[in-house]
Amino acid sequence: MNMNDNYPAGSHVGEDHPVGSVSAGRSLHQEIGGYLVGLALAVGLTAVSFWATGTRSIYGPGIALALLVLAVAQMGIHLIFFLHITTAPDNSNNVLALAFGVLIVCLIVFGSVWVMNHLNHGMASMSGMAHGYPVRS
Amino acid sequence: MNTEALRAPPTAYPRHDTAKEVAAFEVTGHGIGGPAPKRIIVGYGFWIFLLSDVILFSAVFAAYAVLFKNTAGGPSARQLFDLRSVAVETGCLLASTFACAMAGVAVSERSMKWTQLALLVTGLLGVSFVFLEAHEFTGFIARGAGPTRSAFLSSFFTLVGCHGAHVTAGLIWLGTMMAQFRAKGFREDIRLRFLCFTLFWHALDIIWVAIFSLVYLVGTLPPQMLP
Numbered sequence: 001m002n003m004n005d006n007y008p009a010g011s012h013v014g015e016d017h018p019v020g021s022v023s024a025g026r027s028l029h030q031e032i033g034g035y036l037v038g039l040a041l042a043v044g045l046t047a048v049s050f051w052a053t054g055t056r057s058i059y060g061p062g063i064a065l066a067l068l069v070l071a072v073a074q075m076g077i078h079l080i081f082f083l084h085i086t087t088a089p090d091n092s093n094n095v096l097a098l099a100f101g102v103l104i105v106c107l108i109v110f111g112s113v114w115v116m117n118h119l120n121h122g123m124a125s126m127s128g129m130a131h132g133y134p135v136r137s
Numbered sequence: 138m139n140t141e142a143l144r145a146p147p148t149a150y151p152r153h154d155t156a157k158e159v160a161a162f163e164v165t166g167h168g169i170g171g172p173a174p175k176r177i178i179v180g181y182g183f184w185i186f187l188l189s190d191v192i193l194f195s196a197v198f199a200a201y202a203v204l205f206k207n208t209a210g211g212p213s214a215r216q217l218f219d220l221r222s223v224a225v226e227t228g229c230l231l232a233s234t235f236a237c238a239m240a241g242v243a244v245s246e247r248s249m250k251w252t253q254l255a256l257l258v259t260g261l262l263g264v265s266f267v268f269l270e271a272h273e274f275t276g277f278i279a280r281g282a283g284p285t286r287s288a289f290l291s292s293f294f295t296l297v298g299c300h301g302a303h304v305t306a307g308l309i310w311l312g313t314m315m316a317q318f319r320a321k322g323f324r325e326d327i328r329l330r331f332l333c334f335t336l337f338w339h340a341l342d343i344i345w346v347a348i349f350s351l352v353y354l355v356g357t358l359p360p361q362m363l364p
Binding site: 016018019021023028031032035036039042043046048049052053059061063064065067068070071074075078079082083093094097098100101104105107108111112113116 | 138139173176177179180181183184185188189191192195199200202208225231234235239241242245246263281296332335339340342343346347349350355357358359361362364
């Protein structure tokens with residue numbers, strides 16, 4: 001039924017759960033049903049994202065933020081339904097690695113945007129000066 | 138060192154009811170249960186690789202976010218992007234990732250026919266995605282919006298092209314997986330490679346979610362709605 005049954009005995013005490021493999025004890029119908037739920041949620045979130053770009057029912061400046069939230073939600077759906085990341089104890093190594101990856105991604109993306117926007121702000125105020133460069137004393 | 142104590146039967150251990158649990162204490166290694174099986178180590182190692190790949194993409198994403206408005210008088214994202222083609226590409230990749238999951242079910246059921254069929258569907262949808270993206274890129278270049286036009290377009294082609302290159306590499310890997318299943322059957326090592334492939338394919342779809350939402354959909358918003 002799943003990949004767990006076909007491995008030699010040994011070190012099954014406190015075994016971890018590899019990413020992407022289905023947990024034991026699920027029937028074929030449950031397995032396919034789980035993927036169908038994931039697909040339906042992903043399609044739904046994608047449709048809402050495309051709809052949000054053209055709608056007037058969301059406050060305009062909030063649309064970009066809404067799209068970010070929808071993207072993060074859909075990534076979560078993919079992680080749960082397709083990669084089978086759970087909060088079970090046999091998954092804690094995978095979740096910890098994922099948490100560290102997300103931390104680094106946030107540092108790189110938001111850190112870069114933050115720093116570069118401040119630099120742009122500084123450059124803009126400089127170009128407004130008469131000489132186009134800061135005067136040194 | 139008291140060697141007698143080491144040779145003594147492990148009475149301090151809890152009772153074991155199954156042969157499997159007894160075997161767990163007899164494998165080599167020092168921790169309880171010994172080293173983890175290959176399936177765990179391979180899966181975890183590939184998961185670490187994928188996260189490092191995501192970090193690579195985040196750096197290119199950051200470059201795009203910073204350079205997004207630097208169009209150097211050239212076309213902006215709003216003027217270039219065609220959301221209909223993006224919607225079709227998104228559908229292709231999402232259906233492809235679902236077909237890949239179905240191939241995983243077929244492999245665990247040991248059905249060669251369904252495995253090959255699901256992998257073929259996965260591959261065809263992936264090829265359509267790459268074809269549509271290549272068509273989009275050549276269209277941009279024909280309109281004078283190639284990667285050399287502006288900082289915005291350089292970072293756009295780097296980000297989306299990097300994802301397209303990953304999908305192309307994944308398609309080659311997919312072809313070799315189909316051939317390996319055909320030639321060698323559902324052997325344990327082949328199934329481990331296939332587990333890694335499914336992880337790779339799902340991860341590429343996750344990255345595409347970020348690209349279509351934050352590059353294409355946010356990019357086509359009117360300027361006053363941009364952050």
